[in-house]
Amino acid sequence: MLGMLMKTTKAQEQGASYMDWKLLPSLPDSFGFAGAFAGVSNNVLLVAGGANFPDGGAPWTGSTKVWYDKVFALDKPGGQWKEAGKLPMPLGYGVSLTWKDAMVCIGGSDAAGHHAKSFLVRYNNGKIETEKLPSLPHPLANGSGVLIGNKAYVIGGTETPQSTEASNVCLSLDLSAPKDQQKWITEKSFPGPSRILAVTGTLNNELYVFSGAHLYKDNADQQLKRKYLKDAWKYNPEKGWQQLADLPEPAVAAPSPAFAFGQSHLLIAGGDHGKLADKNAELKDNHPGFSDIVWSYNTITNTWAQADTVLTEKRSTAAADPNSSTWAPVTTPAVVWNGSLVLPSGEVRPAVRTPKVLMGTPVHPPGKFSWIDWGVVAIYFMLVIGISVFVSRKMESNTSDFFLGGGKIPWWAAGLSIFGSKLSALTFIAIPAKAYATDWVYLLNNLMIVAVAPIVVYFYLPYFRKLKLTSVYEYLQVRFSPAVKITGSLTFVIFQISRLGIVIYLPALVLSAVTGINIFACIIGVSLITTAYSVAGGIEAVVWTEVMQVGVLLGGAFCCLVFIANSLDGGFGQLFSEAASENKFRMAILESDITQPVLWVVLVGGFLTQLVTYSSDQVVVQRYLTTSSEKEARKSIYTNAVLVIPASLIFFMVGTALWVYFRHNPASLNPNGRVDDVFPWYISQELPTGLAGLVIAGLFAATMSTISSSMNSIATVVTTDFYKHFKPSSTDKQQFIFARYTTVVLGALGCLIAIYMVFLNNTSIWDQYLKIIGLFGGCLAGMFLAGIFFPKINSRGVMAGFVVSAIALYFIQDSGAINFFLYPAAAVLLCVTTAYIVSLIAPDKKQPLRAV
Incomplete structure (x- = not known):
């Protein structure tokens, strides 16, 4: 398998940056939340549920984790958060996605255990509305998921807080199906190690699974431990699972789903590489936080590279007052809002949350062209101008020269x-x-x-x-x-x-x-x-x-x-x-x-x-x-x-x-x-x-x-x-x-x-328009072919053939019944066949030009 291949490039030497990071207004909570749900409804950013230690403590200080049901809403980047409603119950550590005008919440946990509930959350006229979805086949928390079209996919996680093994079942739910037909489907089993806190993603309607932590019992002390994974997988419903190049390092609990960047890259922002996992209890407040590296996966070359770093600002007071600093968060969803990547709240070091909300907007590095390059281009333009001046002096002022160059x-x-x-x-x-x-x-x-x-x-x-x-x-x-x-x-x-x-x-x-x-x-x-x-x-x-x-x-x-x-x-x-x-x-x-x-x-x-x-x-x-x-x-x-x-x-x-x-x-x-x-x-x-x-x-x-x-x-x-x-x-x-x-x-x-x-700022309308107009090219060629090779075809027939083939091709294209390479074949065949039949039914008295 191809591993990570990296070397210093001109773009890196020039300090190229592909994300513009900034802080959005902080959540109206002193500590923030880990494991919150997040999504977008009617263009409003929602953050709901999650858990924290309300006294600012940690498990090693005897503090108790508390789950929440509050739903916060932000209508614009420069606005203010407001509490808009509540979830059906306090909940966190589930899968959250955005589908159409709703935030999708799947599974999760609370103080009592893990849950199988799934539901939609919508923000309408300043209020929160929820709608039930089919429950998962079993309770699930700490899993990951992604939306592909109208299908929600969920993979990994554990069924109970006491589980000693994670799930490797891949489940899907068609959100667009009628309510009475909606149900969770078990897809082909995930072949990699079972895991929690993985990162999922999608490009070109394929499912990607990255990193995560595999649970196992240590043979020596029988304690439950985590193996930090850096493997990567791709799933296509028709082709099954395929293993990809490993990540450069684990990215456990990184914000998920991965951010689809451009047309061929998926970004993973930060994550826990596990290098300090055995020292958490020793480091405590001196923990430096999690990775801030933004890893980029190229789906075409199957390679990894560092694309950027998450916005961080570590102050001297970070140990005692973590909220005064800006950290790269984990155990938080990744949300796409108006084309930007949002990382709301999350855990910034073991047991410590942050109320801060980060937003990264994709940017294109400026092009760099030297004066020598411009000199070469200038020479080209001078050649073009010189040729046109020379030719124009010889051209006669008549249509033969203008259209045909005088032959x-x-x-x-x-x-x-x-x-x-x-x-x-x-x-x-x-x-x-x-x-x-x-x-x-x-x-x-x-x-x-x-x-x-x-x-x-x-x-x-x-x-x-x-x-x-x-x-x-x-x-x-x-x-x-x-x-x-x-x-x-x-x-x-x-x-x-x-x-x-x-x-x-x-x-x-x-x-x-x-x-x-x-x-x-x-x-x-x-x-x-x-x-x-x-x-x-x-x-x-x-x-x-x-x-x-x-x-x-x-x-x-x-x-x-x-x-x-x-x-x-x-x-x-x-x-x-x-x-x-x-x-x-x-x-x-x-x-x-x-x-x-x-x-x-x-x-x-x-x-x-x-x-x-x-x-x-x-x-x-x-x-x-x-x-x-x-x-x-x-x-x-x-x-x-x-x-x-x-x-x-x-x-x-x-x-x-x-x-x-x-x-x-x-x-x-x-x-x-x-x-x-x-x-x-x-x-x-x-x-x-x-x-x-x-x-x-x-x-x-x-x-x-x-x-x-x-x-x-x-x-x-x-x-x-x-x-x-x-x-x-x-x-x-x-x-x-x-x-x-x-x-x-x-x-x-x-x-x-x-x-x-x-x-x-959107060429898709023009592309579609040109594609439809372009269909007429085959119809036009059909008219010429009919005229040269079929002497019995007349003007009525060829006009009928042109119209019928153009209309038929429009519907053929819309149906996707054939590959676009066959559009000309269909056009010519329909045009000539229709023209021939119509010409036999309605013959023309005009003697046509003899065909070959």
């Missing part, structure tokens, strides 16, 4: 441009992140262009060239009708404008994080420069800047790969051996589940995804038409197809290399980041000065190539399919001017959408 683009440049237009900044970020987090299963999706290229060359390209199209959707008018063309064009324009905002916003978000530039400056700067050269030089400027950008993009990524490998002790050999041993190079899932990316799903879906892109996307097809002949266009298509192979290998290998690197350097990864941030984070924190600038320039290049391609293609479609349609008498000069103005408007619109998304 004089060399085949190799057109091929590089096709590649550059489809390799967006999202791909630059997402492919390494996917390989880092999983494996190489998605590689085959990229490589299917090799199978699609000959089909496009021999079946689609001759039509596009023979008809001398400017907009690919003009084919739909020639083959079917103006209404079909308008439908296809409008679908493309809506999708691309929506995508334009996304491809500006998300890279700007990453660039802002890693460089420290204001995000609005990133958005506006990139938008202005890209719009300027797109307007000045048209498609020719777009193509030639993309040629340069592809070089920067691939060169930066390759240099980064070499640097990562060389930073490993064993170089590329270590990279390949470690990744292979953990199956990180897996390229196929040999199963038959249609909802998963199994081999045949990826092959079929990847083939049709590439067919959609290379047969019906104006951004790509427009490049076919910039060359001087069909032969040159064929070469450009094959150039792109061949280039995809090494490029995909580089980016997937970068992701795998990042996994190996962060496996050995877990402390250097931002635990608060998204998985998609892993490559940009490495660039900003670990690459040497100059090389970081080159790779960030590559990220700018990927962003700008996508933006410029989209803007020019949208302007082409809007001018050709809409402006000329509604103003057929317009001159070529008027169309050229309109196209330029349209490009400016598109640049401004994309910029505004990206800025709006910053204020929205």
Whole structure:
């Protein structure tokens, strides 16, 4: 098993901090409570029950522990606690969770013993309301639990105060089930040592169990003792239990559940490492308190690192007056309140409680970029501007030059441009992140262009060239009708404008994080420069800047790969051996589940995804038409197809290399980041000065190539399919001017959408919107396939096919019946089948363009 691997990193040397700690108002109690319940109800923080020694004493002074039923409420961080009600009985040391608008209380103990009761606590209009839940199968205290979706899980604990052995049964309760059907279910038995006071957690709907204390009787004196554990486990209902890397040290009774940090980390704040357990009676008031280390577990690399420390302030009066100091607490729940981690009250040294409440808010360390890095980026921008100025001087003021470059683009440049237009900044970020987090299963999706290229060359390209199209959707008018063309064009324009905002916003978000530039400056700067050269030089400027950008993009990524490998002790050999041993190079899932990316799903879906892109996307097809002949266009298509192979290998290998690197350097990864941030984070924190600038320039290049391609293609479609349609008498000069103005408007619109998304501060709505709109891509490809291969399909049929497939795909997506790779296959099949049937029922008198 992989143990903890740590070394000093640049982030640590710079004093990077991932949590901003502060004190909330203290509980209105002189001593505070251990074992209290805590949660959130209607956005109000609740702390209830627990126990303390009301005379400030300890077991060794003869003091008696007292349990409480008071419920305290805090409506905002700067507010004041108030006593809002009572629990059904004095209770503490149970499991407490937050579910919807209620605090869930499970089990616990009082002076009489342990209990099996479970109930909900809600805060409504300043008052406390409780609601019964099914009781546990047996009494339980000192256990731990977590909420996964609507299911509450409980593990560990003891059934009585006199128990000499803890439980290892894992129980679950579906809180969303009807009341008469709710019951505790026994899950697969926990295989590790039985334990109390463990820490549980969850990420990606999986249950994690960390540390805890195993109870046993000492053979010598028959006294009940604790073994402080540092093992870790993961539970998936379908796959069962799996042992993980051990913690660096035990974290018994640390606040639980573990804090889900970012998308791939779980944080454990403090805990009792047990090193002083045998000296408690001797140390008494001189006990230094429990650990303040915040441990971070990376669920992807299965490694541990120190992420932070809990806020502490030990004063000289700490021994006699512990409340004057701030300590790291144990035996208290961890509560997530408005995105922050709250540690309410708890035990700060044996028998001593605290009324203080700590709150830690996740923060991102600022990006660091040197002036040399900025110099490299500046050189890149000067090259972009220089190319656009040079090209704009040669461009004629006509639509042929603006849209098609006068048909004089060399085949190799057109091929590089096709590649550059489809390799967006999202791909630059997402492919390494996917390989880092999983494996190489998605590689085959990229490589299917090799199978699609000959089909496009021999079946689609001759039509596009023979008809001398400017907009690919003009084919739909020639083959079917103006209404079909308008439908296809409008679908493309809506999708691309929506995508334009996304491809500006998300890279700007990453660039802002890693460089420290204001995000609005990133958005506006990139938008202005890209719009300027797109307007000045048209498609020719777009193509030639993309040629340069592809070089920067691939060169930066390759240099980064070499640097990562060389930073490993064993170089590329270590990279390949470690990744292979953990199956990180897996390229196929040999199963038959249609909802998963199994081999045949990826092959079929990847083939049709590439067919959609290379047969019906104006951004790509427009490049076919910039060359001087069909032969040159064929070469450009094959150039792109061949280039995809090494490029995909580089980016997937970068992701795998990042996994190996962060496996050995877990402390250097931002635990608060998204998985998609892993490559940009490495660039900003670990690459040497100059090389970081080159790779960030590559990220700018990927962003700008996508933006410029989209803007020019949208302007082409809007001018050709809409402006000329509604103003057929317009001159070529008027169309050229309109196209330029349209490009400016598109640049401004994309910029505004990206800025709006910053204020929205939530991309999920946009992601969902784009996913729905993106479904139309398969329907659009179905229209082209129907037109080229099925001569009997008419305009009525193809319109019906488009509508039926779009509606059906919406419900297919909502149901999750198939993997998203199969969306294009379903779209094409539904569109063509429906179109064929409708065309047979309602034949069109118009003689269609002959299909192949």
